Amino acid sequence: MSTTLRFLGAAGTVTGSRHLVETRGKRILVDCGLFQGPKRNRLKNWDPFPVDPNTIDVVLLTHAHVDHIGYLPRLVRDGFHGRIYATHPTVELVRILLADTAHLQEEEAKYANKKGYSKHSPALPLFTQRDAERAMDLLYGVSYGDEFTPIEGLVAKYRDVGHILGSAFLSLKTTDRPDRPKKLLFSGDIGRPHDVILRPPSQPYNVDYLVMESTYGDRLHDPEDVRQGLANALQQAFSRNAPVLIPSFAVGRSQSLLYLIRELEEEGAVPAVPIYLDSPMALKALETHQNNLRDLNLTCRRKTLAGVDIFRPKHLHLVSHQRESKALCKKTDRCIIIAGSGMAAGGRILHHLRQNLPNPLATVLFVGYQAEGTRGRALRDGKPHIRMFGQDVQVRAHIQSIDGFSGHADYLEMLAWLMAFNKPVSRVFLTHGEPDASAALQAKIREEFGWPVTLPQEDHPYTIDF
Numbered sequence: 389m390s391t392t393l394r395f396l397g398a399a400g401t402v403t404g405s406r407h408l409v410e411t412r413g414k415r416i417l418v419d420c421g422l423f424q425g426p427k428r429n430r431l432k433n434w435d436p437f438p439v440d441p442n443t444i445d446v447v448l449l450t451h452a453h454v455d456h457i458g459y460l461p462r463l464v465r466d467g468f469h470g471r472i473y474a475t476h477p478t479v480e481l482v483r484i485l486l487a488d489t490a491h492l493q494e495e496e497a498k499y500a501n502k503k504g505y506s507k508h509s510p511a512l513p514l515f516t517q518r519d520a521e522r523a524m525d526l527l528y529g530v531s532y533g534d535e536f537t538p539i540e541g542l543v544a545k546y547r548d549v550g551h552i553l554g555s556a557f558l559s560l561k562t563t564d565r566p567d568r569p570k571k572l573l574f575s576g577d578i579g580r581p582h583d584v585i586l587r588p589p590s591q592p593y594n595v596d597y598l599v600m601e602s603t604y605g606d607r608l609h610d611p612e613d614v615r616q617g618l619a620n621a622l623q624q625a626f627s628r629n630a631p632v633l634i635p636s637f638a639v640g641r642s643q644s645l646l647y648l649i650r651e652l653e654e655e656g657a658v659p660a661v662p663i664y665l666d667s668p669m670a671l672k673a674l675e676t677h678q679n680n681l682r683d684l685n686l687t688c689r690r691k692t693l694a695g696v697d698i699f700r701p702k703h704l705h706l707v708s709h710q711r712e713s714k715a716l717c718k719k720t721d722r723c724i725i726i727a728g729s730g731m732a733a734g735g736r737i738l739h740h741l742r743q744n745l746p747n748p749l750a751t752v753l754f755v756g757y758q759a760e761g762t763r764g765r766a767l768r769d770g771k772p773h774i775r776m777f778g779q780d781v782q783v784r785a786h787i788q789s790i791d792g793f794s795g796h797a798d799y800l801e802m803l804a805w806l807m808a809f810n811k812p813v814s815r816v817f818l819t820h821g822e823p824d825a826s827a828a829l830q831a832k833i834r835e836e837f838g839w840p841v842t843l844p845q846e847d848h849p850y851t852i853d854f
């Protein structure tokens with residue numbers, strides 16, 4: 389049977405994951421992400437969707453990151469009205485992230501109108517909170533490992549992939565050719581084998597066609613142990629008796645931090661100091677993690693069953709109101725403030741940075757990737773001044789970083805995952821990578837396994853026997 393794959397984003401770049409499967413007279417969209425990063429990428433969000441959303445029958449999501457789900461409200465606004473399937477924890481996280489994304493879109497349009505910088509008058513948001521709510525109404529949660537039927541002739545299944553809570557790889561298996569069933573697998577974003585709180589990626593079998601991410605196709609992670617790295621950084625910072633600021637992503641990273649800090653306190657490796665989780669979105673994501681403890685790794689499960697509140701260090705304060713957040717600026721004693729955004733591009737971390745960067749006793753601890761052009765990157769690169777709120781702020785605080793927290797497998801970890809496949813893959817399509825990273829992984833897969841590997845062109849049709 390002839391099936392066509394079209395990559396409508398995340399081809400030659402890492403954002404905008406949206407892959408179209410045209411088969412059996414139907415259209416399945418796997419992920420529905422926003423383009424992010426440089427302006428030339430973000431402008432693509434405004435292009436008309438390459439196929440009429442009204443003709444898409446079903447959407448299947450691999451995980452809740454905005455570059456995989458953030459276009460959903462627009463798709464629905466433009467006519468999509470089918471089901472949107474995802475694992476149960478992903479459904480919960482999608483609700484949180486879409487509400488936030490829609491809010492940001494509305495704020496951006498408001499700001500553009502105030503400043504008069506948009507080409508359109510008035511500037512309109514890509515979608516509204518109302519559109520996001522309509523998309524949420526179409527969400528349909530399924531359990532890991534359960535089979536479901538997105539369209540006649542195929543069964544689908546989600547299995548753990550260890551990237552963020554709820555993340556999964558997605559398999560589509562034919563049921564209408566019993567003599568020669570075929571399997572098409574979408575890896576989603578692949579996590580690491582030893583995550584702090586998540587289960588490792590599961591093992592797939594009998595894969596015929598594989599659509600796989602390649603973010604770290606040319607890189608290896610620092611072998612530094614994150615627990616030890618965090619302990620060292622906090623011990624040093626606490627010895628100066630001043631605040632430690634941790635810019636952090638709200639979903640996943642903030643919860644892993646709380647988990648590790650609680651562990652370090654329990655072991656006596658660091659003293660229990662006041663910890664402020666200063667991010668409304670991180671608070672909601674924390675609740676989602678607490679609602680889905682069964683989907684965490686064995687160590688977390690064991691501790692939870694033993695009655696441990698795994699995300700609650702001794703003196704944890706949950707800060708939701710802006711007023712309380714501002715009040716934290718008065719803190720001069722040792723404490724930890726975890727706030728977004730992770731790259732200090734916006735969010736509450738900014739007022740904490742303005743307050744603490746000039747203080748030579750304070751510490752800013754980075755626990756995630758800092759993209760080119762962000763304040764986070766400038767701080768990591770040792771810039772003596774940072775521009776924020778229209779002022780130059782002097783940097784005298786200690787700047788530290790821990791590199792081992794990545795949610796993406798590196799190329800050896802990806803090759804190891806492939807190594808355990810029980811039969812050769814007929815064709816691999818590498819997505820979700822910068823061109824150099826994808827090309828490097830392509831060469832390694834060819835060399836290691838001899839499988840055909842394609843780097844797909846955006847919106848080019850690829851025919852497979854499926």
Ligand SMILES: [Zn+2]
Nearest residue numbers: 451453551577
């Ligand atoms: Zn992701």
